[in-house]
Amino acid sequence: MSWLSKVRNSLSGLAKSDTPDTLWMKCPSCGEMLFAKDFEANLSVCTKCEHHGRIGAKARFDQLLDAGYTVLPTPKVPENPLNFRDTKKYPDRLKAARAATPYPDALTNALGTIEGTKAVLGVQDFKFMGGSMGMAVGEAFVAGADRAIAENCAYVICTAAGGARMQEGILSLMQMPKTTVATRRLAAAGLPYIVVLTDPTTGGVTASYAMLGDVQIAEPGALIGFAGQRVIQDTIREKLPDGFQRAEYLHAHGMVDMVVHRKDLKGTLAMLLGYLARKEVA
């Protein structure tokens, strides 16, 4: 608890709001106390250090799509086919994630326009079980790509995931080739597939659709990689270089086209679509 919320909660005269921590928040990077409304108005980027906070699908749609977009339904998939439980049952984890986020799984698509150019935008929400890719994410990705093909428009995806969803075992791993079938279909249709890598994008998601974009954009400071840093450290027993697996590091190593500040993201996408998107047949 921050000192501010401590003080605020100890003031008996103040009624506790339903969401007591939404008024002020601490930047996870520089520790600055930020007025939550200012933070949100600044696209969830810290006004002091420019740290790009993690945001959900709804905020992303609002930031990148013109008003009047349509959220597409999340396809239904078999639930818990392995009857999986670790310290908790998988369905209980799903239930908790659904209570904490507005959409049924970690990837949600919307159909809309980006500065007037039609596009399907998919967004992974890290808050939903770490954005992890299970069958629902794989199926939503395929649906998003298929919808883009049906609409003859680009598919833009904002990735955020720790990797494959372990609770679905091998079935989550199989989403790597499955989503790659979809990126190939987009390519065959001559439609742009643009990836926006956001913090964090790792594991099987990076090793499939997140690295297959025609254009690869990364948000500043985003952690992007295949293997986890602890795994790498345990394997090679060496200190990791400064900025390792961060967006700027990937850019320097030729893995992404550009690192784009969130305030410039919509404009950048619009510019790219202007070059790459199929012209509407009159």
Next chain:
Amino acid sequence: MISFLDFEKPIAELEARIAELRATADGSDLDIDSEIGKLAKKSAGMLMATYARLTPWQKTQVARHPQRPHMVDYLRLIFTDFVPLAGDRTYGEDAAIIGGLATLDGRKVMLIGHEKGHDTPSRIKHNFGSAKPEGYRKAIRLMQMASKFGLPVVTLVDTAGAFPGIEAEERGQAEAIARSTEACLALDVPMVAAILGEGGSGGAVAIAAANKVLMLEHSIYSVISPEGASSILWRTSDKAADAATAMKVTAQDLLALKVIDAIVPEPTGGAHRDPATTARSLADALGRELSTLAAYTPAEIVRQREDRFLAIGSL
């Protein structure tokens, strides 16, 4: 000399007694043949019973057995006229993935597979079967060559996972795996993959997005190692056996989930007790699948492979 796994201890003890008796009998007039025969029969029975009901964790240990036949063993036992092809033409040659032109029972194929190595020098040479980006980029190159010359692709999968290291990340491990998977899906020639031992996560699927996927009877195929799942999901290192069961990593589980197409039988006691017989079974199974797929047109081959993966997770 077979090295025994922990759960084979009773069998190991019996075998030790048999060896002891044989040594005693040697050069003496004692007739202990019948005693040896009895013990050998008992040992064989125990081996059969044990291997008939291996737990997922025990299978994991068999799949990783240091004497389990690897890519190079199958290369020697069932493939002929091998022409190794090296390098990714971009950065280097990664011996964790071996590839080249090979002949399987008279059929010319492009062969690609992981090699773990069998002793310290070869394990270092092959990086324990954990490939770097250049390994996957070599696989891509060979797959594209196979397509160009109309050769079916056979992949033999045996890796704990793609190599987690600084340089691997810098050279685009994730991109290399993604592109390798894409190259599998783009092939207009038949592709058959067989999991020999460990099918470890993205490093395995990168060369296993095939028309038909086979698994040896005691191999495993998993999104993460049981140890990794234990440490992430249970937050302890000692739940690997539970994780192996929960994640459904065995060939039998994966056949039931329709993730693989067939199981290649192993001799009693596992592939390492009789590599030649195992290799023959593998050759027969690969041949069967390649024969079936030979009837497909290039368009049908691509379509069948796409549909196979699209179906996983669709209602």
